[in-house]
Amino acid sequence: MTGTLTKLTAALLATTLLIGAAQAETLRWARSSDALTLDPHAQNDGVTSTLLNQVYETLIWRDAAGALQPRLATEWAVKEGNPNVWVFKIREGVKFSDGADLTAEDVAFSIDRARSETSPLRQLHADVVSVAAVDDHTVEVTLKGPSLIYPNNVTGTYIIDKGWAETNHTAEVADPTVNGDSYAVRHTNGTGPYVIKSREEGVRTVLEPTANHWSGVKPQVTEIVFTPIADAATRVAALLSKEVDFVQDVPVQDIERLAASDGIKIETGPENRSIFFGYRLDEAPLKSSNITDKNPLSDLRVREAFDLAINRDAIKQIVLRGNAIPTGIIVPPFVHGWTPELDTYSKQDVAKAKALLAEAGYPDGFTITLDTPNNRYVNDEGIAQAVVGFLGQIGVKVTLVARPFTQHTPLLVEQATDFFLFGWGVPTFDSAYNFNDLIHTRDGSYGNYNATGYSNAEVDAKIESLGSEVDPAKRDATIADLWKLVKDQHLYLPVHNQVVAWAVRDGINIEIQPDNSPKFGTVTFD
Amino acid sequence: MTDIDAPNAATRFFASDVLHSFKRSPAAIIGATVALILVLAALLAPWIAPYDPFDPGSLDLMDGFTPPWSTSQFTPHWFALGSDNQGRDMLSAILYGSRVSLFVAFAATGFSLLLGVGSGLIAGYVGGIVDAAIMRVTDVQLTFPAILIALLIFGIARGIVPPSQQEGSAVWVLIFALGLSNWPSFARTVRGAVLVEKSKDYVAAAQLIGVHPLLILLRHILPNVLGPVLVIATIGLALTIIEEATLSYLGVGVPPTQPSLGTLIRIGQQYLFSGEWWILAFPAIALVALALSVNLLGDWLRDALNPRLR
Numbered sequence: 048m049t050g051t052l053t054k055l056t057a058a059l060l061a062t063t064l065l066i067g068a069a070q071a072e073t074l075r076w077a078r079s080s081d082a083l084t085l086d087p088h089a090q091n092d093g094v095t096s097t098l099l100n101q102v103y104e105t106l107i108w109r110d111a112a113g114a115l116q117p118r119l120a121t122e123w124a125v126k127e128g129n130p131n132v133w134v135f136k137i138r139e140g141v142k143f144s145d146g147a148d149l150t151a152e153d154v155a156f157s158i159d160r161a162r163s164e165t166s167p168l169r170q171l172h173a174d175v176v177s178v179a180a181v182d183d184h185t186v187e188v189t190l191k192g193p194s195l196i197y198p199n200n201v202t203g204t205y206i207i208d209k210g211w212a213e214t215n216h217t218a219e220v221a222d223p224t225v226n227g228d229s230y231a232v233r234h235t236n237g238t239g240p241y242v243i244k245s246r247e248e249g250v251r252t253v254l255e256p257t258a259n260h261w262s263g264v265k266p267q268v269t270e271i272v273f274t275p276i277a278d279a280a281t282r283v284a285a286l287l288s289k290e291v292d293f294v295q296d297v298p299v300q301d302i303e304r305l306a307a308s309d310g311i312k313i314e315t316g317p318e319n320r321s322i323f324f325g326y327r328l329d330e331a332p333l334k335s336s337n338i339t340d341k342n343p344l345s346d347l348r349v350r351e352a353f354d355l356a357i358n359r360d361a362i363k364q365i366v367l368r369g370n371a372i373p374t375g376i377i378v379p380p381f382v383h384g385w386t387p388e389l390d391t392y393s394k395q396d397v398a399k400a401k402a403l404l405a406e407a408g409y410p411d412g413f414t415i416t417l418d419t420p421n422n423r424y425v426n427d428e429g430i431a432q433a434v435v436g437f438l439g440q441i442g443v444k445v446t447l448v449a450r451p452f453t454q455h456t457p458l459l460v461e462q463a464t465d466f467f468l469f470g471w472g473v474p475t476f477d478s479a480y481n482f483n484d485l486i487h488t489r490d491g492s493y494g495n496y497n498a499t500g501y502s503n504a505e506v507d508a509k510i511e512s513l514g515s516e517v518d519p520a521k522r523d524a525t526i527a528d529l530w531k532l533v534k535d536q537h538l539y540l541p542v543h544n545q546v547v548a549w550a551v552r553d554g555i556n557i558e559i560q561p562d563n564s565p566k567f568g569t570v571t572f573d
Numbered sequence: 574m575t576d577i578d579a580p581n582a583a584t585r586f587f588a589s590d591v592l593h594s595f596k597r598s599p600a601a602i603i604g605a606t607v608a609l610i611l612v613l614a615a616l617l618a619p620w621i622a623p624y625d626p627f628d629p630g631s632l633d634l635m636d637g638f639t640p641p642w643s644t645s646q647f648t649p650h651w652f653a654l655g656s657d658n659q660g661r662d663m664l665s666a667i668l669y670g671s672r673v674s675l676f677v678a679f680a681a682t683g684f685s686l687l688l689g690v691g692s693g694l695i696a697g698y699v700g701g702i703v704d705a706a707i708m709r710v711t712d713v714q715l716t717f718p719a720i721l722i723a724l725l726i727f728g729i730a731r732g733i734v735p736p737s738q739q740e741g742s743a744v745w746v747l748i749f750a751l752g753l754s755n756w757p758s759f760a761r762t763v764r765g766a767v768l769v770e771k772s773k774d775y776v777a778a779a780q781l782i783g784v785h786p787l788l789i790l791l792r793h794i795l796p797n798v799l800g801p802v803l804v805i806a807t808i809g810l811a812l813t814i815i816e817e818a819t820l821s822y823l824g825v826g827v828p829p830t831q832p833s834l835g836t837l838i839r840i841g842q843q844y845l846f847s848g849e850w851w852i853l854a855f856p857a858i859a860l861v862a863l864a865l866s867v868n869l870l871g872d873w874l875r876d877a878l879n880p881r882l883r
Contacts, residue, residue, distance in 0.1 A: 279843060280842065280843065280846060298843065300843065300844055300847035300849070301846045301847050304846050304847050304848065358635075361634040361635050364635075365634050365635065365637035365660070366634070366637075416740075429658055429659075432629075432829065433634050433659065435629045435830070436629040436630065436632040436633075436634060436660075437634070438630075439628065439629035439630025439632070442630070444630075445629070446740050447828070447829070448739070448740055448828075449829070
């Protein structure tokens with residue numbers, strides 16, 4: 048009896064091992080949500096961009112350290128004799144997956160498509176006047192003025208085939224507010240290392256390597272199966288039970304458990320993203336407060352009290368279990384303009400915070416409503432709950448409202464919130480991206496996410512000068528000035544820079560990226 | 574009319590079959606004891622809970638994830654059942670949480686009772702088109718699971734209430750949704766009982782001497798149909814406790830700053846894999862104990878009031 052059982056077990060084990068070996072080249076990938084579209088110019092969203100990054104390619108991308116690296120463009124420089132023009136040399140011998148050649152025409156077409164009225168990527172190309180293909184492999188981008196940073200702005204703009212788009216009547220980005228459907232939303236034709244073999248929206252997407260990638264390198268991963276699993280516990284269970292090989296969006300509470308599990312390793316690394324709170328700080332009374340004749344947060348002392356009330360180290364230790372980098376500024380170290388001095392943060396000092404509140408005329412505190420997303424950032428709702436507690440200790444009674452991210456963002460865009468949690472990733476790696484959208488007065492293409500009501504003409508002028516300042520030293524001085532103001536005036540309440548965690552089965556080598564976007568073309572197996 | 578030599582209510586109760594059968598049913602005694610303890614604990618929460626879990630200012634984040642029966646690593650606070658992710662004492666959270674759960678369950682059951690008994694009396698007594706109309710409505714509603722109806726009503730109510738008042742109104746919306754989803758069973762039972770009672774002589778007698786129909790319904794018929802109503806109300810109470818927990822577990826019930834048992838279970842479920850079992854286990858045990866004890870009571874009541882089962 049025992050003998051039979053041993054044999055059976057051995058046979059079972061052998062089959063399991065065999066299956067393991069046969070599947071070694073398939074990478075089963077799970078994360079919390081699915082890409083919103085396949086049209087690379089129809090969403091400015093991290094999850095969408097990550098999936099499309101395997102299929103489409105950009106002119107320039109970044110390595111794991113955040114440095115610019117050539118991709119479809121082999122070199123780029125400011126045009127001699129005209130500082131307003133950037134010249135991109137386009138790689139030769141690149142083919143789209145349908146066999147068409149990549150030409151400068153396609154690149155010009157793609158940038159124009161990404162800066163069109165219906166594309167959410169347009170703010171990255173706001174200074175572009177015109178894009179021209181001067182020959183088959185050279186593109187010139189003419190800007191409003193000289194720009195030091197424009198190449199940073201093309202790292203999220205995927206290149207599509209002009210002929211393919213026109214043949215399939217998808218030359219324009221479908222307006223998401225009208226219908227949002229088009230051929231490009233459901234079909235792809237990119238130059239990237241993978242093509243989409245099958246896709247069932249929200250359920251499963253299968254990718255396989257393209258036959259003729261320009262790099263000549265055959266990716267070791269010969270099949271990618273992408274499955275969105277919304278529930279965190281289910282996602283982790285899928286990895287533990289070997290249903291998937293690679294999990295993004297690993298819940299912080301499970302990192303330790305997974306790291307201790309046999310056959311699973313955890314990769315963590317800082318993401319290029321700050322998590323912070325914002326509040327209305329103009330003179331108009333808050334909508335959700337018991338103080339109805341003025342806005343307590345328009346008083347610098349109250350904002351300073353908020354800053355002193357929160358214990359960033361405790362948030363890091365308890366809410367994020369060590370997976371965070373507490374900070375005193377709303378910009379991560381990857382970004383040009385960040386300094387260690389800006390990064391220093393106040394230690395919790397409840398007595399001083401209470402004294403400041405009393406001095407400002409609120410010895411008994413006041414009430415306010417805090418809006419937080421509950422499915423976007425690492426433990427976002429937990430961070431907000433902790434801050435409710437901290438502010439309660441200084442007498443500020445906070446009502447917490449948690450919503451899914453899709454309902455949270457409109458509150459900021461419509462300035463319908465008094466106090467909110469938000470995160471800001473910086474794809475351009477330059478401080479201007481923060482200032483433009485978070486500090487500048489809400490006006491035209493600026494201040495889209497500035498829900499604080501902050502408006503200062505002098506500051507606005509400084510921010511706008513960053514777009515066309517050619518003297519790096521002078522530009523850096525302006526950036527430093529602006530950050531000092533943001534910090535001294537407590538325009539936001541910084542918490543930490545996010546640390547992301549990936550969990551992967553042993554034997555799979557994958558390098559964590561600061562944009563939280565894996566590059567499957569470079570994944571290797573032991 | 575029936576009281577010829579009226580003994581007082583207490584005497585009647587102590588002499589009744591009901592009490593007799595209660596004494597002989599261990600399940601009923603256990604159920605009643607557990608339910609009584611839990612209800613009392615919930616009612617007395619502000620006096621017996623070691624901490625006030627609804628006051629965020631009193632929480633210390635550094636107490637987070639303290640295991641049961643131990644002192645926090647960083648502060649001198651001691652927790653009998655451990656603390657959750659925010660440093661909230663689980664025992665206090667459960668005591669206050671069952672308060673929320675019980676309040677919602679009682680209010681919602683009361684609401685369905687009012688609605689169900691009222692419409693059942695009218696349907697049964699008036700008959701005809703009114704009866705048909707009310708019964709078709711219950712038929713339609715009974716084809717959907719009650720939880721689905723509650724979700725639907727909750728969703729619509731959420732849409733109507735302005736965002737700034739959603740937080741404060743959540744409990745009332747929940748009561749309304751749960752109450753509205755459970756009335757058909759009351760209506761059908763009462764209607765059936767009314768149809769039986771209506772043809773009896775005492776009703777005919779009352780009708781003959783010209784008693785107002787409303788008075789006949791309330792004074793004569795209602796007391797005679799209350800038995801079965803009491804049974805389904807008790808079982809309905811247990812069901813509502815579970816339904817409330819389900820809705821809160823799905824994140825559409827009461828807000829996390831005033832957690833019910835379901836909300837606590839939802840919070841705890843995130844920590845299943847990481848070893849902090851007490852955040853999920855204790856609220857779940859409390860919920861099971863509460864629902865089970867009320868259910869046992871309901872079961873016993875059904876048997877006790879049904880002469881055929883004696």
